[in-house]
Amino acid sequence: MTLNLNPLHVSLLALTIGATAASAADLSVGLQQEPTTLDPTSEATASIDGMLMQNVYETLTIIQQDGSVGPNLATGWEVSDDGLNYTFTLAEGVTFHDGTTFDADDVIFSFNRAMAEDSKNPAKKIFAGITSITAPDPLTVEVTLKESEAFFLFNMGKGDAAIVAPETADNNATTPVGTGPFKFDNWNRGDRLTLVKNPDHREADIVSLDSVTFRFVSDAAAATAAMMAEEIDAYPAFPAPELLEQFEADPRFKVTQGNTQGEVILAINNAKPPFDNIEVRRAISHAINRDEIIDGAMYGKATPIGSFYPPQGEAYVDLTGTYANDTAKATEMFEAAGVAGSTMTLRVPPFPYAMRSAEIVQAQLAEAGIDAKVENVEWGFWIDEIYRKKNYDMTIIAHVEPNDMGNFARGADYYYGYENPDFTALWEKIRTEADPEVRNALLKEGQEFLTNEAVHGFLYQLPLHGIFRNEVEGYWPSVPVSYMPLKFVSKG
Amino acid sequence: MTYFILRRTLGFIGTLFAVSIVVFATMNILPGDPAMSILGLEATEDALAALREDLGLNAPVHIRYFEWITGAFVGDFGTSHSFRVPVSELIGERLGMTISLAVAGMLLTLVLALSLGIFAASKHRQIGDWGVMFLSQLGIAVPAFWLSILLVLLFAVKLRWLPPGGFAGWDDPVAAMRSLILPTVALALVQSSVLARVTRSSALEVMRQDFTRTARASGLSQRRILWRHVLPNALVPIVTIVGMQFAALVTGTIVIENVFYLPGLGRLIFQSISNRDLPTVQALVMLFAAIVVTANFIVDLLYVVIDPRLKARQ
Numbered sequence: 001m002t003l004n005l006n007p008l009h010v011s012l013l014a015l016t017i018g019a020t021a022a023s024a025a026d027l028s029v030g031l032q033q034e035p036t037t038l039d040p041t042s043e044a045t046a047s048i049d050g051m052l053m054q055n056v057y058e059t060l061t062i063i064q065q066d067g068s069v070g071p072n073l074a075t076g077w078e079v080s081d082d083g084l085n086y087t088f089t090l091a092e093g094v095t096f097h098d099g100t101t102f103d104a105d106d107v108i109f110s111f112n113r114a115m116a117e118d119s120k121n122p123a124k125k126i127f128a129g130i131t132s133i134t135a136p137d138p139l140t141v142e143v144t145l146k147e148s149e150a151f152f153l154f155n156m157g158k159g160d161a162a163i164v165a166p167e168t169a170d171n172n173a174t175t176p177v178g179t180g181p182f183k184f185d186n187w188n189r190g191d192r193l194t195l196v197k198n199p200d201h202r203e204a205d206i207v208s209l210d211s212v213t214f215r216f217v218s219d220a221a222a223a224t225a226a227m228m229a230e231e232i233d234a235y236p237a238f239p240a241p242e243l244l245e246q247f248e249a250d251p252r253f254k255v256t257q258g259n260t261q262g263e264v265i266l267a268i269n270n271a272k273p274p275f276d277n278i279e280v281r282r283a284i285s286h287a288i289n290r291d292e293i294i295d296g297a298m299y300g301k302a303t304p305i306g307s308f309y310p311p312q313g314e315a316y317v318d319l320t321g322t323y324a325n326d327t328a329k330a331t332e333m334f335e336a337a338g339v340a341g342s343t344m345t346l347r348v349p350p351f352p353y354a355m356r357s358a359e360i361v362q363a364q365l366a367e368a369g370i371d372a373k374v375e376n377v378e379w380g381f382w383i384d385e386i387y388r389k390k391n392y393d394m395t396i397i398a399h400v401e402p403n404d405m406g407n408f409a410r411g412a413d414y415y416y417g418y419e420n421p422d423f424t425a426l427w428e429k430i431r432t433e434a435d436p437e438v439r440n441a442l443l444k445e446g447q448e449f450l451t452n453e454a455v456h457g458f459l460y461q462l463p464l465h466g467i468f469r470n471e472v473e474g475y476w477p478s479v480p481v482s483y484m485p486l487k488f489v490s491k492g
Numbered sequence: 493m494t495y496f497i498l499r500r501t502l503g504f505i506g507t508l509f510a511v512s513i514v515v516f517a518t519m520n521i522l523p524g525d526p527a528m529s530i531l532g533l534e535a536t537e538d539a540l541a542a543l544r545e546d547l548g549l550n551a552p553v554h555i556r557y558f559e560w561i562t563g564a565f566v567g568d569f570g571t572s573h574s575f576r577v578p579v580s581e582l583i584g585e586r587l588g589m590t591i592s593l594a595v596a597g598m599l600l601t602l603v604l605a606l607s608l609g610i611f612a613a614s615k616h617r618q619i620g621d622w623g624v625m626f627l628s629q630l631g632i633a634v635p636a637f638w639l640s641i642l643l644v645l646l647f648a649v650k651l652r653w654l655p656p657g658g659f660a661g662w663d664d665p666v667a668a669m670r671s672l673i674l675p676t677v678a679l680a681l682v683q684s685s686v687l688a689r690v691t692r693s694s695a696l697e698v699m700r701q702d703f704t705r706t707a708r709a710s711g712l713s714q715r716r717i718l719w720r721h722v723l724p725n726a727l728v729p730i731v732t733i734v735g736m737q738f739a740a741l742v743t744g745t746i747v748i749e750n751v752f753y754l755p756g757l758g759r760l761i762f763q764s765i766s767n768r769d770l771p772t773v774q775a776l777v778m779l780f781a782a783i784v785v786t787a788n789f790i791v792d793l794l795y796v797v798i799d800p801r802l803k804a805r806q
Contacts, residue, residue, distance in 0.1 A: 036530075036574035036767065044532025118542040122531040173576050189575070189585055190755025191658060215658060217753045221641050225656040226753075228649045380524025380768055387533060388525075401534060 025210040027472065027491050030223050030235040034190065034216040037173035040159035041114060044122040046400075046482040049159035050237070051214050053483035055195060056097075057162035057178035060088055060107065060141075061153050067313070067402070067480040069153045073102070073163055073179065074141075083148030083434040090139045095200060096165045097183045104135030110163045111143075123160035148432045150439055151403050158481055181207050181487045191216065195486075208490040227253070227467060233491060236466040236475055236484060239352065241299040247467050255467055257301055258478030259312045262400040262462030264302075264353060266346075266361060269392055270455060271417025274339050281454040283333035284394075285323035287368040288361060288457050297356035302460040307447035308405055310461055312478065314436075315443035319451040319458075330368035343371045347392045349382040354396040357459065361396070387415045398462045402480055405446050406431060408455060418455050500792070504785050511781040512564070512774065516557050519770045526573045526768040547573050560774065570771035574764070579775045582760065589659050590749075590756040594742045596672060597679035602734070604684035609691025609730075610718050616696060624688060631685025636744075640678040640751040647674060657752035675752045679745075683737055690733045694726035701725070727798045735791030739784040 035045040040053060054062060054072075062072040071077075074088040094102040111133050114121040121127075129152070132144045145152065155161065168177035176184045181203055182195040193214045197207055215232055217223045220240035226232045227247070238244070247253045266288065274280045290304040303311050306319030334340045344365065348358040358374045365372040372394075377385070386392045399407065409427035412419040426446055433439040451458070464479060474489035527543040528535065544550055551559075563570055569579040612624035648656035659671045698704060699722055707721050746758030757776060764772040795802050 036572075037576055043530050044535065117538065120531060120539050120543045120546070122535045122539065124536045124539045125534070188661060188755060189582070190759060191660060215753070217657065219750050219753070222644070222657055222751050222753055225641070225644045225649050229652060229656045231656055231658070379766060380522065380529065383528050383533070384523035384525060
């Protein structure tokens with residue numbers, strides 16, 4: 001057999017032996033949504049946190065896998081008995097990626113920047129209770145709150161509280177500079193973002209990855225192909241549960257199912273008749289069958305909830321049985337309320353979990369004698385029409401913020417249209433309670449209250465599915481807020 | 493000729509002007525708020541207000557339009573609301589890839605369509621003709637998205653010959669070309685189906701003409717007749733369709749870009765509409781409009797080149 005050196009054949013050969021093999025410590029991660037900027041203190045996209053929080057940027061505290069708060073840039077803290085004064089001790093010898101030193105002044109700068117009148121921090125309200133921040137010495141920060149806040153330390157671990165440097169903060173949107181174990185390397189918009197290990201980080205010796213490349217692949221089928229073709233090593237938030245089976249069956253991969261803080265609810269406009277009638281809302285709860293919805297919309301891969309609190313939370317109480325699925329009873333209740341046969345609209349945002357759940361809920365309501373219509377709306381439309389103008393009967397959405405039971409204390413102006421002074425008072429107590437045991441007991445009360453009022457149809461907790469090559473270790477299966485610290489991840 | 497060019501240039505400007513007004517009006521009527529898109533649902537009212545002020549959304553509509561259009565005249569398309577960088581930078585990053593893909597797609601389409609079309613015409617009423625008709629029917633019916641996934645499954649996942657998607661830029665030309673092969677093939681297979689049929693019918697039309705019979709009678713080979721006599725005369729309808737297809741190709745790359753996760757203009761415009769990023773949407777729509785008008789202009793010029801009889805009428 002002769003070797004054919006025809007130029008056409010040679011060039012074809014060159015094209016097929018294209019890519020050079022990546023080193024074993026370079027991780028390639030697939031992400032669905034690319035953010036438009038890289039500053040978590042000025043944009044709310046979860047994937048900014050997902051890529052950069054605790055990797056490039058750090059916070060004073062860190063929220064760990066189980067939702068508890070741990071030390072980070074603050075190695076320790078003391079809280080006064082009245083819960084109003086916090087004294088943080090900062091880590092020594094930390095530098096930003098541009099070489100400047102990190103100290104208490106940077107913390108003060110970051111907080112002031114977030115609290116400023118013209119600040120565009122998406123979670124500005126977590127700083128709202130701060131009345132003063134001072135630095136008695138470069139490694140100590142004292143924060144005073146106007147009232148005790150149960151979630152203050154937790155909130156200081158969120159991406160919106162990232163510690164930034166005055167010298168570089170303005171450019172963080174395009175070239176992020178932080179104190180984290182990885183440095184920002186490059187961003188090809190629309191294609192990939194690369195981080196490289198920061199050798200000067202205080203925990204550099206536990207970091208095994210040399211580089212991490214995030215690839216933005218939004219289509220689930222394309223993501224599946226990319227993983228199967230071994231182009232990417234991990235897809236930690238895989239959006240399509242129906243495609244998981246082939247990965248579960250493939251010995252090269254492992255699939256994780258974890259939980260999130262996301263409560264998927266059938267939100268009901270409590271301010272709009274007939275939904276202001278508690279019996280109608282209770283009837284809706286009786287009409288829905290959570291197991292059917294989970295099987296149909298999530299392929300069985302989700303946990304049902306009976307109130308507005310995640311099952312893995314410390315204070316969880318199982319209220320899924322309060323309104324057992326009973327179509328006959330629901331029909332009776334709808335008739336008694338005078339709404340049998342009426343039309344109700346379900347305006348649904350363009351997320352697969354919502355659209356699929358809506359179809360099933362529609363069928364379940366139909367069985368109970370309600371003519372439910374499903375309208376699929378665009379996200380911008382949902383924000384404007386449903387969220388702001390409350391122009392809706394029912395909708396399906398996931399609330400992914402942690403500690404958000406306070407939504408029900410936001411008054412009738414919030415899109416729920418729900419207001420109950422007893423609950424508002426209860427939430428105030430929860431929000432300011434420093435003792436976790438007392439707080440948990442109050443949170444249980446809160447869950448029972450909301451279920452009793454049948455404010456919404458509480459459906460299921462949004463699961464988190466991750467697909468990883470077997471060599472990739474260290475990813476958290478459950479993520480309480482949007483970030484995943486890559487310092488814990490190794491490959492091979 | 494100068495009158496021709498002057499008329500077309502005025503038409504070009506007029507079209508772009510009309511497009512700019514329509515896009516501006518549409519984006520402002522659409523429900524949705526860029527500030528909330530960026531800051532999320534939990535943002536406080538004052539943060540949203542500060543951002544709106546920053547983005548210049550509080551000025552009255554006609555002022556904002558005027559500022560934008562005067563900027564556009566000198567090539568300054570403003571700053572993207574969501575990316576916070578100049579829109580021209582965003583477009584510049586992605587233009588190379590989209591244009592490369594569109595041009596490569598068009599070239600492959602032409603090669604496939606012209607050869608298959610002429611082949612089918614030459615084998616009229618025989619199995620070759622029916623074969624091409626059947627394949628082209630499939631090509632028209634099959635969605636580009638589905639075809640792309642099949643190509644990826646075969647060439648990227650099963651055979652590992654080519655990457656499943658992505659495009660890292662032209663710094664590494666070999667990798668860049670490898671990334672564009674499957675998207676180009678997917679585009680071309682669908683587009684060439686339509687063009688092959690047009691080519692075939694146009695060629696058949698020409699083959700019925702007297703001069704073809706004369707050429708055959710004078711003893712020329714079948715191949716020479718087809719390529720030197722039939723094709724040049726069949727080009728007018730083909731060129732018309734090519735012009736329309738090129739415009740559709742550029743604007744329709746969004747599906748292909750999504751499946752192959754390419755950093756192109758199609759994905760950018762989709763994302764920007766979703767984010768209510770007015771400056772970016774405006775600039776992109778104007779760009780697409782300009783491409784369509786230019787493509788038609790070139791087609792008109794080509795008519796004169798292909799068919800000298802049209803020159804006399806100018």
